[in-house]
Amino acid sequence: MAARRKLTRADILDATLDLADESGLAAVTMRAVAERLGVTPMALYRHVGDKQGLLDGLVERLLADQPVPDPELPWRDRLRQHGAAIRATARRHPDVFGLLLARRAATPGARRTRDSVYQALRDGGVPEADVPRVERLLSTFVLGFAASEAGGRFPDGAVADADFAYAEQWFGQLLPGGGPPP
Amino acid sequence: MAARRKLTRADILDATLDLADESGLAAVTMRAVAERLGVTPMALYRHVGDKQGLLDGLVERLLADQPVPDPELPWRDRLRQHGAAIRATARRHPDVFGLLLARRAATPGARRTRDSVYQALRDGGVPEADVPRVERLLSTFVLGFAASEAGGRFPDGAVADADFAYAEQWFGQLLPGGGPPP
DNA sequence: ACCTGAACACCGTTCAAGT
DNA sequence: ACCTGAACACCGTTCAAGT
Numbered sequence: 001m002a003a004r005r006k007l008t009r010a011d012i013l014d015a016t017l018d019l020a021d022e023s024g025l026a027a028v029t030m031r032a033v034a035e036r037l038g039v040t041p042m043a044l045y046r047h048v049g050d051k052q053g054l055l056d057g058l059v060e061r062l063l064a065d066q067p068v069p070d071p072e073l074p075w076r077d078r079l080r081q082h083g084a085a086i087r088a089t090a091r092r093h094p095d096v097f098g099l100l101l102a103r104r105a106a107t108p109g110a111r112r113t114r115d116s117v118y119q120a121l122r123d124g125g126v127p128e129a130d131v132p133r134v135e136r137l138l139s140t141f142v143l144g145f146a147a148s149e150a151g152g153r154f155p156d157g158a159v160a161d162a163d164f165a166y167a168e169q170w171f172g173q174l175l176p177g178g179g180p181p182p
Numbered sequence: 183m184a185a186r187r188k189l190t191r192a193d194i195l196d197a198t199l200d201l202a203d204e205s206g207l208a209a210v211t212m213r214a215v216a217e218r219l220g221v222t223p224m225a226l227y228r229h230v231g232d233k234q235g236l237l238d239g240l241v242e243r244l245l246a247d248q249p250v251p252d253p254e255l256p257w258r259d260r261l262r263q264h265g266a267a268i269r270a271t272a273r274r275h276p277d278v279f280g281l282l283l284a285r286r287a288a289t290p291g292a293r294r295t296r297d298s299v300y301q302a303l304r305d306g307g308v309p310e311a312d313v314p315r316v317e318r319l320l321s322t323f324v325l326g327f328a329a330s331e332a333g334g335r336f337p338d339g340a341v342a343d344a345d346f347a348y349a350e351q352w353f354g355q356l357l358p359g360g361g362p363p364p
Numbered sequence: 365a366c367c368t369g370a371a372c373a374c375c376g377t378t379c380a381a382g383t
Numbered sequence: 384a385c386c387t388g389a390a391c392a393c394c395g396t397t398c399a400a401g402t
């Protein structure tokens with residue numbers, strides 16, 4: 001509809017995300033993305049490599065958009081914000097979210113989030129040697145939970161919220177402070 | 183290679199699982215499965231509906247094959263066996279395992295496993311009202327962990343084993359007994 | 365009832381060509 | 384450098400037809 005001059009990688013990922021949210025991951029084809037941009041399918045190849053590159057770009061983008069909590073906040077609040085942010089992403093992009101668990105997360109975006117969680121755990125008194133392990137377990141749980149939520153494995157949103165709150169209490173007891181949630 | 187008389191749904195799912203394990207989920211096409219069975223693609227439709235039905239059948243089969251621990255065993259051992267079994271399935275069929283998290287688990291196979299976990303939690307002293315919630319959280323964690331492992335998110339198998347053992351201790355502290363792992 | 369042949373609309377991707 | 388046209392080998396699925 002609009003007459004755009006230059007095709008960019010960001011344009012392509014925008015269009016892909018919109019398409020996936022509207023019509024599901026199965027509707028994401030090189031041809032459909034191209035059509036949405038008013039361009040020929042072959043034009044995409046220069047910018048994203050191939051279809052695999054397109055999907056990788058989507059995951060990278062979701063991770064990069066993940067907000068990082070203010071480091072001045074109490075560590076528990078920072079952990080809680082990370083959890084809430086991932087769940088929000090899963091609910092907003094349920095179809096794309098499945099890719100997150102399937103793909104190894106070695107992107108810069110993933111590292112930003114991980115470093116923030118590391119620091120929160122250190123501030124919470126987790127021994128330095130245990131920090132990476134605890135981060136892996138926490139993020140595995142939260143990613144799995146969010147993916148389950150996105151995949152419709154919970155009866156409804158209220159149950160998911162209650163379950164997550166329950167889990168926050170669980171984990172909160174395990175972290176050094178011993179009080180409430182991460 | 184063999185001259186088989188009648189094509190069955192089980193034959194088709196066998197061939198599909200083998201194909202997925204050997205060549206990945208992307209290689210699972212109606213045409214490739216048919217060729218492996220020495221049959222025409224259209225012959226599959228009568229038995230599995232369509233491609234979606236084929237993939238659903240695969241998930242259903244993985245769940246149905248999941249062993250159920252002997253009810254006479256101590257409840258902690260039963261929970262541990264469930265966890266080990268799911269991880270083993272994920273390692274054996276890494277490509278197919280991703281479908282498990284994506285699909286709602288309302289199959290009979292899923293119910294068998296869930297009922298066994300319910301009973302173990304009851305035997306472990308979890309209040310009846312909390313049993314479904316605790317089962318959801320435990321299975322979310324284990325499924326997420328296994329999917330991460332299958333997706334290569336852990337540095338290597340030894341780290342995964344150590345992380346899982348650590349997590350078992352965590353959860354063990356939270357369950358009524360308070361001792362070691364689930 | 366069960367399988368096949370032929371056909372349809374759709375994929376991802378390449379390659380040479382245009383500007 | 385960036386985009387296009389034409390083409391290739393492949394999809395899932397249908398339909399009428401065979402046995």
